[in-house]
């Protein structure tokens with residue numbers, strides 16, 4: 001099973017009247033905005049909100065990412081592991097950029113079990129297992145496996161990410177739910 005699947009899904013994640021926040025771009029800074037609850041309605045496209053309500057999905061947050069040209073993120077997992085976080089990302093620009101997934105080569109053991117509070121990895125602490133590039137959104141991504149964005153392009157990478165915490169207990173469940181939208185040739189979700 002892959003950690004990402006392109007979706008044949010709503011093309012426009014943002015409300016047509018929504019404008020990205022004004023900001024002064026510092027060449028190396030990563031910009032990041034989050035919206036929850038009531039403010040969601042001003043940001044998210046009404047079709048996306050309606051769809052999530054119809055399907056009883058807890059779409060409770062949207063994240064806007066703006067990644068500078070020629071930069072890479074640290075390897076990390078999102079959140080604290082509870083509830084598991086899966087996302088739909090729309091990559092709006094710098095579509096030649098990449099997202100990679102990694103297998104941890106280390107375990108931090110606390111009282112006999114893996115400490116889920118350990119959320120970031122150095123390069124030498126993991127190995128790359130999967131990557132995509134050249135995808136314009138939407139794409140379903142597993143944020144529970146160590147991952148990062150690599151923007152090796154000369155463009156700023158604008159990405160919209162929506163989350164539905166608690167709606168799925170496992171990545172398998174999540175992929176199964178989205179199966180009707182996973183129609184791109186070469187995707188074989190359950191193999």
Ligand SMILES: [Fe+2]
Pocket residue numbers: 076077078143147
């Ligand atoms: Fe992430």
